[in-house]
Amino acid sequence: MNLNYDVIKITAGVIATIGLYSILYKENRFYRLFEHIFLGLAAGYTIVATWKDTLYPQWWQKMMGQAATADAPAVPGYWIYAALLPIGLLAYLVFNKKHNWMSKIPIGVILGLWSGQQIQVWWNTWGPQIFSSMQPIIPTTFSPLNVPSTMEAVGGKVLPIADPDRAAAVQQQITNNLFVTQALTNFIFVITFISAFSYFIFSFELKGKLMTGVNKFGRWMLMIGFGAIFGSTVMARFALVIDRMAYIVIEWVQALTRGA
């Protein structure tokens, strides 16, 4: 029974996967069938998940409390939570021609809570980022110009510095100083931030060569940033395809051969 069930389950999954993939060729009846199955299952699952993860633990259980048992004392329930039900249900009046304005009450409550939260979290999110955007740009030493390496060349190979005293001295030199290259990197960081930021100033007309230049430079920096995100995501997405292929080819074939 179990063996057969596994085969059926994986086969169904594989057919569903191929069904959805078929849209890459063109929209067809096979895709349409699985799209509707997917939407139906998702809707059903949403009901289950909403009750199981939200309404039951956060509303029903808190409202009803828990009667005392042999090894646990009773947990009292908040009866006022019952009043949330009619208020939430006001949203259903959106379909009513006369009272549809009342559907905005629960929507207003949700938006009000969200808005209050924004004011509360704004600084906690951005304060640290403003702080970390301030970076030292004046080097404290000019010799050497770049950060000394903690590696050394030994017989055609690059290895960490072997002599512990010298390694410690280099480390000390690195922690105590800001080198020219570091200062330059920090300078690029700050300039990138400021120029990219200036792109999002909407209400001042940017006049003059300097301002338009900064703006253009800002856009280029944005593009570098976007490119970096693009490049780092591509590989992660391919990993997903490989996982699917493994599911179809390896798991399914294994299940079939075991089942036979």
Added chain:
Amino acid sequence: MNLFPSMMAQVVEESFFKKVPGPGLYGLLALGLILGIVLCLALSRVPSNMRRWVIVGFTFLAGLPYVAAYLWPTPVAADFQTEIPRNGVEKVGFFLNQAMDPVGTITNIIQGFLLGVGFYSLVRIHYTKVKRRQENWGFSIVLLTCFVLMAVIGLWDWQMRTFVDTTGALNVRDNWTAVNYIQDFLFEGIYQQMDSAMFSMIAFFILSAAYRAFRIRSVEATVMMASALILMLNLMGALTFAQGNAIESLAANSNNMFLMNFKINTFADWLRSTMQIPAIRAIDFGVGLGALAMGLRLWLGLEKGGVT
């Protein structure tokens, strides 16, 4: 209005708002329900010129606890659960801090209640399709069937696992009944697989998008794709290994450790920390400010065509 009583949460002992299950609680539950209904009925009689203020009022009250909690000085080194506030200022601070938790759940609860509004839309569209025998009505039947099946089976399975099987026997497949099998088949067997399939399809779309982006001959597109290329190469293990080795031997032979900075990994890291982070931070900061401004306008009811 109903917000304030629910802020009384976390008080340990039984209070006016909090009762141990029994006739007392059920009576009060009915009272709460009636109060809510009465409030709604009363609201439905609000004259049309006052309606805007009702909605603005609800929105403002909902946001107030968060703003108040932010602006009110927070008691230092206090345990809100077990300690008694020393003075009036602390009392308010304690109250606001304890209120955060129950107020936060209100969003989830109301969003949960609103779910039906969406399902009404979904079911209405597909039911009409079936009734009028519109194009693709057969698929609509499939959708509605799957919907009902998944909801019923899912809740049944949950009910069995929560109330009937309290020992966790159902975690072992040998103890499954038909309901558990169907639930597993629908959820793990089909739904989850479709979810992963759809997610993985993005890889194909990324290829076609990248191909088109590479063909655009603007400076900006070139800059973007060049940076994308460096980061992509950085993630190709064999390539970075070979390039890293080449650089290392070059550095060792010329005894110039500065060359080590030209390893593709090092360069990609530098690119990310020196250019990606500040550029993206600049965008996100603007977005955060936009959200704050929008939140402020919604909260104070200034947004026209918004909530009001």
Added chain:
Amino acid sequence: MFNWLEGQQYLDTGWVGVFATLMVVASILFNIRRAEKGGKNLFIRRIAGLNAIDDAIGRATEMGRPVLMVPGIGALDAISVQAVNIFAQVTKSAAQFSTPVRLCCASAAVYAYAQEVIRDVYTEQGMTDRFLPETVQFVSDQQFAFAAGVSGMIHREKVAATFLLGAFYAESLIFAETSNAVGAIQVAGSTQSTQTPFFIAACDYVLIGDEFYAASAYLTRDPVLVGSLVGQDWAKIFVACTIMLGTLGLSAELTQMTSTHRSGNKMVEVSESSEGKRTEERKKGADTVVSRIFKPYIPEEMTKDRFTREKKPVPEGAEAGGE
């Protein structure tokens, strides 16, 4: 400074956080007031993606195909509200040309809100009969089921223009590329900066970051929105100046020497930490004025149990904090 109201303080951020937040709020409110009073046309720079709206609708009208709008997959918050507000403007133009629209929602609460707003647009235009059940529809609130449903719709209805504005995540490319496959014009913008590059690669017009929030001010020129935008710009300029000044101050300070370092909420003598080897060292990041402002120095005794509060009595039979 920290003894203000004995035993109370802004422990996490010091006064800076509250000051900065209130200043931003004040500059927004002040400019809204200014814009409302003055009523004069405040300048907003050109936003390319938004000028494309009319072109896109014009094309849809010529082809006799619908316009698709997706307000992202986020829950009901300012992002979805902003997206729906932009879509209301799009719908207004579309309704004038009798071009059908499809607004697909991934959240029931957003659906309820959009239903109300879009219906109002049709009512204002005197076209209540054109507002159909499928004009605004809820598709699914599961991310990829939503993606599958909307993709199917894009293909079957052969939409002529897609507006993808709001909080998009991984599914952004599915919509953008599917729309491209049926030859639709795409105007897109995501508040998630991780998705913007995909929109840039795949879509015709893209709103980057904050342009999304500026859009409704740009389209409606409503004084409240324009004023708020100006206020946000003031805040941005203030932040940029703070960062520039902070950078300079920090840089200058880090070249100086000090005899005590700050370590968390303690001050440590250099001679003590270096075991008498040095009496002076170069200042570290934590010693600077900037760091003291952003990470307030809270004397150790403030964080300890300096105040004794009475304990609440634990009632019999009830567990403490019994939730």
